[in-house]
Amino acid sequence: MTATIADPKLLRNLADKVLAGHDLAPEEGLALYRGLDLPSLGLLADRVRQRLNPGDQVTYIIDRNLNPTNVCVTDCGFCAFYRSPGDAEAYVLPREVIYRKIDELIAQEGTQLLLQGGHHPALKTEWFAALFADIKKRYPQIWIHGMSPPEITHLAKLEKRSVRSVIEELHAAGLASIPGGGAEILVERVRKIIAPKKASTDEWLDVPRQAAALGLKCTATMMFGHVETDAERVEHLTRVRDLQAECAPFTAFIPWTYQPEHTQMAELVPHKATVAEYLRTLAFARVYLQNVPHLQASFVTQGMKTCQTGLGMGADDFGSVMLEENVVSSAGCSHPASVAEIERHIKDAGYTPQRRNMIYQPRPTPATDRFGRPPRQKAVVSASNPSSSASASASDS
Amino acid sequence: MVTRYQHLDADLARDLVAKAGLGDLWDKVEAGERLSFDDGVRLYETRHLAAVGLMANRVRVRKHGAKTYFNNNLHINYTNVCIYSCKFCAFAAKEGETRAYLMTPADVENKLREYADAPLTEVHMVAGIHPHMGYDYYLDIVRAAKRARPDVHVKAFTMVEIEHMLNISGKSEDEVFRDLREAGLGSCPGGGAEVLTDRVHKAVFFEKTGPDAWLATARKVQQHGFKMNATMLYGHIERTAERVEHLVKLRALQDECGGFMAFIPLAFWPYHTDLENFGHVTTGWMDLRNIAVSRLMLDNFEHIKAYWIMLTPQSAQTALQFGANDIDGTVTEEKITHDAGTSAPMSMRVGELQQLIREAGFTPVQRTTTYEEIGAGA
Numbered sequence: 041m042t043a044t045i046a047d048p049k050l051l052r053n054l055a056d057k058v059l060a061g062h063d064l065a066p067e068e069g070l071a072l073y074r075g076l077d078l079p080s081l082g083l084l085a086d087r088v089r090q091r092l093n094p095g096d097q098v099t100y101i102i103d104r105n106l107n108p109t110n111v112c113v114t115d116c117g118f119c120a121f122y123r124s125p126g127d128a129e130a131y132v133l134p135r136e137v138i139y140r141k142i143d144e145l146i147a148q149e150g151t152q153l154l155l156q157g158g159h160h161p162a163l164k165t166e167w168f169a170a171l172f173a174d175i176k177k178r179y180p181q182i183w184i185h186g187m188s189p190p191e192i193t194h195l196a197k198l199e200k201r202s203v204r205s206v207i208e209e210l211h212a213a214g215l216a217s218i219p220g221g222g223a224e225i226l227v228e229r230v231r232k233i234i235a236p237k238k239a240s241t242d243e244w245l246d247v248p249r250q251a252a253a254l255g256l257k258c259t260a261t262m263m264f265g266h267v268e269t270d271a272e273r274v275e276h277l278t279r280v281r282d283l284q285a286e287c288a289p290f291t292a293f294i295p296w297t298y299q300p301e302h303t304q305m306a307e308l309v310p311h312k313a314t315v316a317e318y319l320r321t322l323a324f325a326r327v328y329l330q331n332v333p334h335l336q337a338s339f340v341t342q343g344m345k346t347c348q349t350g351l352g353m354g355a356d357d358f359g360s361v362m363l364e365e366n367v368v369s370s371a372g373c374s375h376p377a378s379v380a381e382i383e384r385h386i387k388d389a390g391y392t393p394q395r396r397n398m399i400y401q402p403r404p405t406p407a408t409d410r411f412g413r414p415p416r417q418k419a420v421v422s423a424s425n426p427s428s429s430a431s432a433s434a435s436d437s
Numbered sequence: 438m439v440t441r442y443q444h445l446d447a448d449l450a451r452d453l454v455a456k457a458g459l460g461d462l463w464d465k466v467e468a469g470e471r472l473s474f475d476d477g478v479r480l481y482e483t484r485h486l487a488a489v490g491l492m493a494n495r496v497r498v499r500k501h502g503a504k505t506y507f508n509n510n511l512h513i514n515y516t517n518v519c520i521y522s523c524k525f526c527a528f529a530a531k532e533g534e535t536r537a538y539l540m541t542p543a544d545v546e547n548k549l550r551e552y553a554d555a556p557l558t559e560v561h562m563v564a565g566i567h568p569h570m571g572y573d574y575y576l577d578i579v580r581a582a583k584r585a586r587p588d589v590h591v592k593a594f595t596m597v598e599i600e601h602m603l604n605i606s607g608k609s610e611d612e613v614f615r616d617l618r619e620a621g622l623g624s625c626p627g628g629g630a631e632v633l634t635d636r637v638h639k640a641v642f643f644e645k646t647g648p649d650a651w652l653a654t655a656r657k658v659q660q661h662g663f664k665m666n667a668t669m670l671y672g673h674i675e676r677t678a679e680r681v682e683h684l685v686k687l688r689a690l691q692d693e694c695g696g697f698m699a700f701i702p703l704a705f706w707p708y709h710t711d712l713e714n715f716g717h718v719t720t721g722w723m724d725l726r727n728i729a730v731s732r733l734m735l736d737n738f739e740h741i742k743a744y745w746i747m748l749t750p751q752s753a754q755t756a757l758q759f760g761a762n763d764i765d766g767t768v769t770e771e772k773i774t775h776d777a778g779t780s781a782p783m784s785m786r787v788g789e790l791q792q793l794i795r796e797a798g799f800t801p802v803q804r805t806t807t808y809e810e811i812g813a814g815a
């Protein structure tokens with residue numbers, strides 16, 4: 041086996057460039073990505089994070105994943121969630137189920153609905169617009185973060201209309217922002233293997249572009265650790281960076297690793313990306329993608345431990361609580377997490393938890409102790425009077 | 438293709454570590470100066486984890502280059518019956534409980550004969566302190582292991598078990614260690630240290646060997662020519678300063694006797710223990726930080742081990758880049774941490790361990806218990 045060893049001088053120059061806030065060219069990025077040891081790359085990323093997001097806060101949001109339908113015609117090999125039209129397990133959620141889920145979200149101090157689903161062959165823009173309007177009528181305070189770019193592309197194709205007009209109609213009905221799912225790897229060679237029927241790279245990128253023109257913010261994601269090469273990961277980041285430079289649609293970037301369990305594509309991927317690989321990629325995303333303000337570590341896919349470690353390597357956001365997450369949990373990955381666990385992990389890393397909305401405005405964040413639990417009121421609590429401690433912890437400010 | 442990852446240029450790294458508030462510690466570490474207690478506390482408290490990891494990784498690479506050690510070992514937890522009731526333990530049982538078990542020397546011999554053809558180099562034996570097993574029992578299980586596999590190194594008995602033997606043998610210290618050597622004991626594992634402070638001892642393992650007795654017994658073991666490891670069980674009630682105190686005490690004993698091979702931070706798993714409701718699974722930072730800080734504080738320890746049974750294989754792999762140079766072994770049949778709910782598998786194949794090490798950018802090297810290299814680790 042041959043070992044590749046990067047030139048230390050080159051690595052130094054690239055690191056200087058990163059710290060000066062300049063963009064690396066793709067080949068430079070690749071050299072840094074595979075050149076530096078993990079703590080070195082992590083410390084560079086930490087430095088960039090301190091510049092872009094100074095202070096001691098780590099943000100998160102309480103939201104709920106709502107998948108109004110699992111019916112999908114794209115047959116992506118990496119997905120364990122979807123069912124084909126007519127499948128016995130296919131569903132479209134009725135309004136009362138959706139309302140109940142939103143009631144639960146609000147009861148748990150949630151503020152955002154992450155609304156994504158399959159590419160249903162019959163549900164059109166009008167159906168989604170009516171859904172959003174109904175939701176906003178009942179729950180005006182709920183932020184609808186919904187319809188990933190491939191879903192919007194699907195609607196435009198299905199109805200032979202422009203992407204912009206689809207977004208416009210959905211926005212008018214209550215859609216507040218667009219989640220960056222379905223990006224996978226924004227390279228055609230990869231998409232032809234893993235998601236040949238889904239939006240192409242250019243189609244995907246056009247959705248945030250059109251959204252930006254209408255004043256909607258988006259996020260961008262990357263699902264890696266399957267059939268893509270390192271250079272293709274860098275190309276993905278470059279495409280995101282270029283679009284951000286063009287029209288600044290993105291508030292945050294969210295990389296995660298492919299979860300192979302129960303998916304058709306598992307045989308193409310001998311073993312899934314390791315923790316070290318995830319952290320390396322997260323840190324690299326921070327140094328390469330400096331024009332996207334926030335970087336999210338994802339505990340839903342990576343687990344609490346790894347997500348927390350990411351806070352030391354460039355991530356400034358713990359992602360969302362995702363009270364329900366059907367897509368990833370179908371693929372055998374479930375990390376039960378509560379708000380308390382998120383707050384405990386943020387505090388354990390030396391940061392202060394801060395709730396936010398999609399556009400990173402602060403939201404009220406109840407105080408917790410170092411374990412993330414509502415603080416007890418010490419004056420009231422005593423060993424001989426346990427009932428008062430229970431009521432005290434419930435009456436948190 | 439294997440990637441050999443490089444350190445960041447030293448001048449720039451110094452600058453970034455200084456911006457993280459740790460420039461003076463960088464200077465000490467790079468000059469080979471010993472870190473103080475207060476330095477240790479700062480390393481635990483900084484929120485710039487990568488800065489700590491970067492310094493630890495430099496030390497690790499200076500000591501060991503790309504080599505990362507593993508061994509081929511079998512765990513035998515010969516009894517779970519224990520006179521002690523440590524609050525962090527899910528393994529111990531009392532006599533008469535349905536889960537209580539005791540392996541006779543013949544059981545130990547048979548267990549090893551099941552692995553007659555396995556390429557084991559080490560058997561690791563630790564267990565509870567049984568109320569009725571006499572001094573000879575301990576010698577007999579060592580003899581039994583050697584009878585079955587004379588070629589295998591027996592690493593057995595924590596300081597808790599050694600102290601117990603010294604107490605019940607009715608023999609002198611010299612005689613006990615001579616007996617153990619004659620029976621075939623090769624070295625001692627590092628367990629039972631928990632956290633070497635009086636407060637933690639009183640709070641969670643007050644019945645068992647305390648800090649002073651653990652250190653005194655370790656001194657005896659080392660003075661009688663046995664090598665041993667040292668551990669720290671973290672992630673329960675201990676405070677930052679107590680972790681540092683623990684490291685400083687081990688470092689002082691190592692200066693005195695020099696018999697410690699590896700330091701092994703052990704992540705506490707709370708399930709089924711008395712601390713289940715209080716405790717939490719350790720965080721990723723705690724795991725990596727304990728590896729990195731111990732690498733930096735324990736300047737007189739040759740090896741820092743990322744014990745994958747407690748860290749999980751994935752976290753252990755990351756730990757290799759934060760100061761650890763050893764990932765332990767195949768660890769077939771481990772029971773103690775599995776009773777406390779670890780999510781790690783029961784054992785790993787040699788090929789899996791090698792793969793884990795290579796993916797982290799290092800070279801796997803199989804070792805004996807005492808760190809002699811076996812082959813090239815192919």
